[in-house]
Amino acid sequence: xxxxxxxxxxxxxxxxxxxxxxxxxxxxxxxxxxxxxxxxxxxxxxxxxxxxxxxxxxxxxxxxxxxxxxxxxxxxxxxxxxxxxxxxxxxxxxxxxxxxxxxxxxxxxxxxxxxxxxxxxxxxxxxxxxxxxxxxxxxxxxxxxxxxxxxxxxxxxxxxxxxxxxxxxxxxxxxxxxxxxxxxxxxxxxxxxxxxxxxxxxxxxxxxxxxxxxxxxxxxxxxxxxxxxxxxxxxxxxxxxxxxxxxxxxxxxxxxxxxxxxxxxxxxxxxxxxxxxxxxxxxxxxxxxxxxxxxxxxxxxxxxxxxxxxxxxxxxxxxxxxxxxxxxxxxxxxxxxxxxxxxxxxxxxxxxxxxxxxxxxxxxxxxxxxxxxxxxxxxxxxxxxxxxxxxxxxxxxxxxxxxxxxxxxxxxxxxxxxxxxxxxxxxxxxxxxxxxxxxxxxxxxxxxxxxxxxxxxxxxxxxxxxxxxxxxxxxxxxxxxxxxxxxxxxxxxxxxx
Amino acid sequence: xxxxxxxxxxxxxxxxxxxxxxxxxxxxxxxxxxxxxxxxxxxxxxxxxxxxxxxxxxxxxxxxxxxxxxxxxxxxxxxxxxxxxxxxxxxxxxxxxxxxxxxxxxxxxxxxxxxxxxxxxxxxxxxxxxxxxxxxxxxxxxxxxxxxxxxxxxxxxxxxxxxxxxxxxxxxxxxxxxxxxxxxxxxxxxxxxxxxxxxxxxxxxxxxxxxxxxxxxxxxxxxxxxxxxxxxxxxxxxxxxxxxxxxxxxxxxxxxxxxxxxxxxxxxxxxxxxxxxxxxxxxxxxxxxxxxxxxxxxxxxxxxxxxxxxxxxxxxxxxxxxxxxxxxxxxxxxxxxxxxxxxxxxxxxxxxxxxxxxxxxxxxxxxxxxxxxxxxxxxxxxxxxxxxxxxxxxxxxxxxxxxxxxxxxxxxxxxxxxxxxxxx
Numbered sequence: 001x002x003x004x005x006x007x008x009x010x011x012x013x014x015x016x017x018x019x020x021x022x023x024x025x026x027x028x029x030x031x032x033x034x035x036x037x038x039x040x041x042x043x044x045x046x047x048x049x050x051x052x053x054x055x056x057x058x059x060x061x062x063x064x065x066x067x068x069x070x071x072x073x074x075x076x077x078x079x080x081x082x083x084x085x086x087x088x089x090x091x092x093x094x095x096x097x098x099x100x101x102x103x104x105x106x107x108x109x110x111x112x113x114x115x116x117x118x119x120x121x122x123x124x125x126x127x128x129x130x131x132x133x134x135x136x137x138x139x140x141x142x143x144x145x146x147x148x149x150x151x152x153x154x155x156x157x158x159x160x161x162x163x164x165x166x167x168x169x170x171x172x173x174x175x176x177x178x179x180x181x182x183x184x185x186x187x188x189x190x191x192x193x194x195x196x197x198x199x200x201x202x203x204x205x206x207x208x209x210x211x212x213x214x215x216x217x218x219x220x221x222x223x224x225x226x227x228x229x230x231x232x233x234x235x236x237x238x239x240x241x242x243x244x245x246x247x248x249x250x251x252x253x254x255x256x257x258x259x260x261x262x263x264x265x266x267x268x269x270x271x272x273x274x275x276x277x278x279x280x281x282x283x284x285x286x287x288x289x290x291x292x293x294x295x296x297x298x299x300x301x302x303x304x305x306x307x308x309x310x311x312x313x314x315x316x317x318x319x320x321x322x323x324x325x326x327x328x329x330x331x332x333x334x335x336x337x338x339x340x341x342x343x344x345x346x347x348x349x350x351x352x353x354x355x356x357x358x359x360x361x362x363x364x365x366x367x368x369x370x371x372x373x374x375x376x377x378x379x380x381x382x383x384x385x386x387x388x389x390x391x392x393x394x395x396x397x398x399x400x401x402x403x404x405x406x407x408x409x410x411x412x413x414x415x416x417x418x419x420x421x422x423x424x425x426x427x428x429x430x431x432x433x434x435x436x437x438x439x440x441x442x443x444x445x446x447x448x449x450x451x452x453x454x455x456x457x458x459x460x461x462x463x464x465x466x467x468x469x470x471x472x473x474x475x476x477x478x479x480x481x482x483x484x485x486x487x488x489x490x491x492x493x494x495x496x497x
Numbered sequence: 498x499x500x501x502x503x504x505x506x507x508x509x510x511x512x513x514x515x516x517x518x519x520x521x522x523x524x525x526x527x528x529x530x531x532x533x534x535x536x537x538x539x540x541x542x543x544x545x546x547x548x549x550x551x552x553x554x555x556x557x558x559x560x561x562x563x564x565x566x567x568x569x570x571x572x573x574x575x576x577x578x579x580x581x582x583x584x585x586x587x588x589x590x591x592x593x594x595x596x597x598x599x600x601x602x603x604x605x606x607x608x609x610x611x612x613x614x615x616x617x618x619x620x621x622x623x624x625x626x627x628x629x630x631x632x633x634x635x636x637x638x639x640x641x642x643x644x645x646x647x648x649x650x651x652x653x654x655x656x657x658x659x660x661x662x663x664x665x666x667x668x669x670x671x672x673x674x675x676x677x678x679x680x681x682x683x684x685x686x687x688x689x690x691x692x693x694x695x696x697x698x699x700x701x702x703x704x705x706x707x708x709x710x711x712x713x714x715x716x717x718x719x720x721x722x723x724x725x726x727x728x729x730x731x732x733x734x735x736x737x738x739x740x741x742x743x744x745x746x747x748x749x750x751x752x753x754x755x756x757x758x759x760x761x762x763x764x765x766x767x768x769x770x771x772x773x774x775x776x777x778x779x780x781x782x783x784x785x786x787x788x789x790x791x792x793x794x795x796x797x798x799x800x801x802x803x804x805x806x807x808x809x810x811x812x813x814x815x816x817x818x819x820x821x822x823x824x825x826x827x828x829x830x831x832x833x834x835x836x837x838x839x840x841x842x843x844x845x846x847x848x849x850x851x852x853x854x855x856x857x858x859x860x861x862x863x864x865x866x867x868x869x870x871x872x873x874x875x876x877x878x879x880x881x882x883x884x885x886x887x888x889x890x891x892x893x894x895x896x897x898x899x900x901x902x903x904x905x906x907x908x909x910x911x912x913x914x915x916x917x918x919x920x921x
Contacts (some may be wrong), residue, residue: 298720300631300632300720301629301630301631301716301717301718302629302630302631302716303629303716304627304629304713304715307627307629311627324625324627325765325768327621327624327625327627328624328625329622329624330624330627331632402583406604409599409603409604410603410604413601413602413603413604414603417601417602418601419601420579420599420600420601420602420603420604421579421600421601422531422579422581422599425531425581425752425754426754428581428583428599430599445634458619458621458622458625459619459620459622459638460622460623460624460625461622461641462619462620462622462637462638462640462641463619463640463641465637465641466641466644466645466648466649470649480649480651481651481652484634484721485633485634485721485722486634486721487721488721489721489722490633490634490721490722491634491722492634493645493651493652493653493654494651494652494653494654494655494678494741494742495722
């Protein structure tokens with residue numbers, strides 16, 4: 001375990017996609033960086049629950065339509081708008097993520113997206129979408145007629161759809177693994193990633209800030225508020241805040257993809273219940289997404305009504321689908337928007353060297369571009385940036401054993417027979433990979449899960465859970481009763497009183 | 498590596514098959530299991546009811562496993578532990594089959610003339626059962642619970658709520674008590690107990706916990722660790738039961754992922770392979786036995802089934818013929834969840850005996866029914882019916898197919914089993 005950090009140059013509050021991307025970006029320079037995250041692992045907040053879309057043209061359009069409640073209002077009012085900051089960052093950031101992927105050993109499913117039109121009204125909306133995206137410079141969207149669609153997606157119910165708009169550049173990612181990848185690479189390059197540390201108060205002194213946490217105080221020259229859903233509370237610690245959050249509680253579901261879909265598929269968006277099916281990096285199908293007004297930041301409880309909606313609607317697209325039979329998991333995620341500028345980010349300095357990054361959906365695509373902008377902003381306020389000659393852009397290790405070619409598998413097993421011992425049968429994850437993940441930074445069952453896939457299959461960790469918990473206890477040299485699912489307070493077995 | 502018989506799965510069915518087929522003394526047999534220790538589910542059970550019908554004795558789960566292991570080690574069967582079969586590649590008719598196996602010794606392929614799939618079952622998670630609420634630590638299936646308590650000697654929690662009321666729910670009462678965890682209640686969605694009412698009532702009295710029948714779990718509460726469960730009771734009340742542990746019981750499904758990328762036919766109502774009365778799948782010389790066929794049946798029946806499959810494998814290998822004769826399809830309608838086997842072999846009908854003590858054609862009901870009548874139909878003709886006073890959910894109900902009126906059966910259209918409620 002690391003020594004406690006008491007002083008740093010740049011303190012990043014929040015280990016989501018934004019905070020961790022900034023940490024990695026800063027680790028390219030001779031800058032002392034410390035990221036504090038209140039949960040047991042990075043990416044535990046908003047990032048983890050993201051739908052996982054890497055937006056291209058269609059994503060930008062559908063994001064603009066997310067609040068098109070009243071269909072009698074002209075859709076042009078929503079679709080035709082000047083490019084927002086978050087959208088500009090997305091266009092640049094998306095390309096950066098694609099280039100980063102082989103360095104970070106993450107996954108991108110380059111599936112493309114189809115929005116299906118059911119009638120001529122839908123077609124009019126799609127035509128405007130195509131025009132708008134071409135205006136932004138995204139020119140590869142194309143209309144597909146029924147017979148072409150049928151070739152691409154044979155399982156759809158074509159009695160309902162007349163045509164579709166295809167965006168080949170819209171991809172699917174596994175949200176939770178990006179903060180993990182950014183943080184691990186940042187840490188490799190000297191950044192401090194401090195978990196289970198919650199910011200309780202911030203004091204401004206002459207030339208520096210004192211950040212009080214549940215694990216002691218940290219002195220910092222610069223502070224970046226990237227605390228996601230809690231960035232309003234952090235902002236309020238340093239000054240008056242003239243905005244608040246509107247939260248949307250979403251339900252999402254993961255089911256097995258038994259040859260149902262190859263692309264991201266949705267109808268023309270219906271606010272509050274966008275019906276979108278997304279092929280995931282694990283080869284499953286994500287069923288999304290319900291939206292209810294959220295009132296409690298800590299309410300992550302699913303409800304029967306929303307689960308019923310998600311299990312029922314997929315048959316509208318694919319008559320042969322059976323979500324209940326193919327069920328893997330369901331969960332709650334949050335989307336939030338600020339009341340000052342609901343359709344964009346707030347990026348501002350409330351104090352001389354304190355930066356507020358109040359982001360909203362989408363967050364994944366823009367993240368690396370935002371990180372680069374933030375570094376420039378820090379430099380403009382006096383942060384000295386000297387590039388490190390020994391920056392290693394490659395995140396160590398991380399491959400799925402089951403995906404390696406046979407001779408590689410045998411070579412790895414000869415090095416360490418634990419790569420031949422399967423722990424998670426559903427996803428065929430070996431003991432070797434799990435031990436690697438623990439050495440790479442996983443200290444919880446969920447941490448192992450998001451790094452290796454173990455526990456993400458149909459049995460949802462009920463078979464491998466006790467074994468993974470034992471491996472954590474063994475590798476971290478702690479008693480089994482101290483092993484947690486996701487950090488403090490979530491002990492896997494009984495905590496002795 | 499060339500084998501005569503490869504057995505995938507070293508639980509009661511797989512081990513019993515291996516021991517049985519060794520009696521022929523001429524076949525090269527290998528058994529593969531993912532775990533370091535053979536035995537399957539009984540390894541983690543402490544209850545004193547193992548081995549009744551196959552060993553004619555009563556053992557705890559662990560002693561039963563020792564017994565089976567002992568029998569196996571006296572045979573020349575090649576035992577491969579920590580060996581996970583990654584793929585089954587069925588051969589063309591008349592050709593050998595192949596399996597790819599991963600183990601700490603490396604990646605290997607084996608060719609075999611016959612294959613037995615005995616990979617058992619797994620429990621559906623709380624997500625698959627659409628149990629709403631938060632996703633805290635402290636929610637276990639009975640398998641996870643048993644592994645924690647009986648194999649690792651740890652305590653899962655202080656106070657547990659059990660979801661489900663099948664036999665397996667009551668065995669988790671015993672497992673929890675073994676760990677000194679108290680039981681705060683049991684929740685059953687249905688109005689009826691899904692086990693013998695006498696057992697349910699006795700356990701509830703003895704271990705002093707209420708059973709909420711006709712009640713739904715509205716939500717599991719607690720963001721990090723379970724804090725309680727909100728129930729919607731039969732009377733329409735909403736109550737919160739405090740606990741730090743939830744045990745999700747029942748709803749066992751065949752562990753049949755290996756079939757997914759093959760041409761071996763699967764039954765969508767069992768999620769396991771379709772088999773005939775010889776326990777042969779749709780591919781010649783690929784057989785299946787035990788819980789991979791249907792989810793959950795008693796271990797000793799699985800063992801006997803493994804034995805039967807082994808005998809059929811041996812006969813087939815000796816004669817060199819795989820009986821590819823006529824098969825009559827039989828299937829079931831809800832509330833009968835499934836019927837196994839799904840293909841009747843006409844020449845074996847006469848000699849079929851339905852029995853509680855040995856493998857035979859059998860069904861399971863989705864929920865407990867009072868005074869049901871099970872009917873067998875072929876096309877629009879009723880060919881058999883029988884009334885029962887009570888049929889308990891998820892327990893094996895033998896079906897005496899030899900009593901069907903086969904003269905009126907349409908062999909192409911096959912048979913459908915259904916339930917007619919006579920009185921409620």
